[in-house]
Amino acid sequence: MPKLPAPPLPKILQPKPKRPGEPSDAGALNPVEAGITVVDWLDERTALSPGLRWLMWRKVPRGINWAYTLGSATLFAFLNQAVTGVFLAMYYRPDVAGGAYESIRNINDNVFLGQFVHGMHKWGASVMIILIFLHMGRVFFYGAYKYPRELTWVIGVVLLILTLAMGFTGYLLPFDQRSYWATVVGVNINAGGPFIGPFLSDFLLGGADFGATTLSRFYAIHMLVIPGAMAALIGAHLYLVTKLGISAPPWIKPHADQDGDHALVEAEV
Amino acid sequence: MNQAEKEAYLRDYSILKNEGKPFFPYAVAKDGAMAVIVMVVIIVLSLMFGAELGPKADPTTTTYVPRPDWYFFFLFEVLRVMRNVPKFTPMATIGVPTICMILLFLLPFYDRSPERRIERRPIALAAGITTIAAMAYLTYSGANTGSPNSVDMAPPSSLSPAQAAVFRAGAQVVGESGCLACHVIGDNGNNGPGPVLTHIAATVPTAQIASTLRNPTPPMPSFKNLPPQKFSYLVQFLSDLQ
Numbered sequence: 001m002p003k004l005p006a007p008p009l010p011k012i013l014q015p016k017p018k019r020p021g022e023p024s025d026a027g028a029l030n031p032v033e034a035g036i037t038v039v040d041w042l043d044e045r046t047a048l049s050p051g052l053r054w055l056m057w058r059k060v061p062r063g064i065n066w067a068y069t070l071g072s073a074t075l076f077a078f079l080n081q082a083v084t085g086v087f088l089a090m091y092y093r094p095d096v097a098g099g100a101y102e103s104i105r106n107i108n109d110n111v112f113l114g115q116f117v118h119g120m121h122k123w124g125a126s127v128m129i130i131l132i133f134l135h136m137g138r139v140f141f142y143g144a145y146k147y148p149r150e151l152t153w154v155i156g157v158v159l160l161i162l163t164l165a166m167g168f169t170g171y172l173l174p175f176d177q178r179s180y181w182a183t184v185v186g187v188n189i190n191a192g193g194p195f196i197g198p199f200l201s202d203f204l205l206g207g208a209d210f211g212a213t214t215l216s217r218f219y220a221i222h223m224l225v226i227p228g229a230m231a232a233l234i235g236a237h238l239y240l241v242t243k244l245g246i247s248a249p250p251w252i253k254p255h256a257d258q259d260g261d262h263a264l265v266e267a268e269v
Numbered sequence: 270m271n272q273a274e275k276e277a278y279l280r281d282y283s284i285l286k287n288e289g290k291p292f293f294p295y296a297v298a299k300d301g302a303m304a305v306i307v308m309v310v311i312i313v314l315s316l317m318f319g320a321e322l323g324p325k326a327d328p329t330t331t332t333y334v335p336r337p338d339w340y341f342f343f344l345f346e347v348l349r350v351m352r353n354v355p356k357f358t359p360m361a362t363i364g365v366p367t368i369c370m371i372l373l374f375l376l377p378f379y380d381r382s383p384e385r386r387i388e389r390r391p392i393a394l395a396a397g398i399t400t401i402a403a404m405a406y407l408t409y410s411g412a413n414t415g416s417p418n419s420v421d422m423a424p425p426s427s428l429s430p431a432q433a434a435v436f437r438a439g440a441q442v443v444g445e446s447g448c449l450a451c452h453v454i455g456d457n458g459n460n461g462p463g464p465v466l467t468h469i470a471a472t473v474p475t476a477q478i479a480s481t482l483r484n485p486t487p488p489m490p491s492f493k494n495l496p497p498q499k500f501s502y503l504v505q506f507l508s509d510l511q
Binding site: 055056057058059060061062063064066068069070072073076077080098101104105108115116118119120121122123124125126127129131137140141142143144145146147148149150153154157158160161164167168171174175176177178179180181182184185186189190192193194197210245246247248250251252253254255 | 270275278279281282284285286287288289290291292293295296297299300302303304306307308310311312314315316318319320322323324325326327328330333334335336337338339340341344345348358359362363364367370373374376377378380381382383384385386387390393394397401
């Protein structure tokens, strides 16, 4: 290891040079060992390392291709929405009387990089929807939803519905003409549904009409309820993906199978 | 899938998995590259198109054309097509998407065959392609529909060229005046609260159309302040709707 220059300490604080014959201090901490010690300390108390090893050093089957990155790309788009959303929430005010519109105008016009972050949130939503549909298409055409991954698929469909609900609730928040009228139409569509339709639209509007509570309700659903549910479901989805293993492309067969030599491979497994 | 098929699948899969590479770093590297691409695409989109803000929301306007974000165009198109059949509108706009979602949700429970290769699953292939084609078509036509504020109608063939020109001018006045917010004319406009105007001239004489436009029943606004030229186009257009 390269030797660092000695710190300019007063003489009294500097370590005394060793006398000849004194044992070397092998117990002293060097930085690498200190890092290992910290990890050891954490692991002794949390036992996280087997879990991490289970997550990171599992094998993925032979033959997986770039289509298999669509799921993690969707997750990445979700994280982008979460991070940019937090920054937008720092400046946004859910106020029907003009505050909402003015706060978005302020973000666009005055806040440092405001329009850029707003744009990333807006376009990130479209990118996430495209990715989630592509991911679903890959799973569908590869037959990856079949045994034993049925539950992963079901959770994925719920995540798709929640993503679309994010798009719907988020569209209102800038509170310009476009978002207002599209939401009025959307809520009217909901109200036309059988049985729960009228209750759903009452719940969304926070009353019989589009009023002061509607915007804050959409805001709370958009930034608290659905993201919370999505984060939990993404956790479950990823747990199942790890637990069951990433599905192999359906056209890939084990090498041993092509030779018709089952017994040998089973012994290896 | 029966028990033997399940076991055969799990056995083949465990062999394939054993022949594979560790998730870290091989798959993580691919995922990371994809994440960088996603990030770059989002940043480029944001820099190119920004996040423009339209005019402030005004609940009192009646002529604004609502448009959803592009991923709801398909629903918007279904609503537009089904609007003139009020009895079936909820079924088309709520019922069909709900049924589709339930079908999607339950997919692994009714598609239980062990076959995974798409070329050997003809029903799944046909259903998948049909769904993609239908969604693409609805999204495309939803994106390309004209403004709901314009009347898209050919003049009746009985009119002379000069009368047809007046008909078109009247149709434009109808679009500008926001009549379609409350009236259906042909394939255009919202059904209600006003009556359907597609064949209004068959029951209401021209003079009465003009007087109704001047002194309407609330909540319809009066059009007596329109310029006389436009007003006459409007009356002529409506009295051509046999």
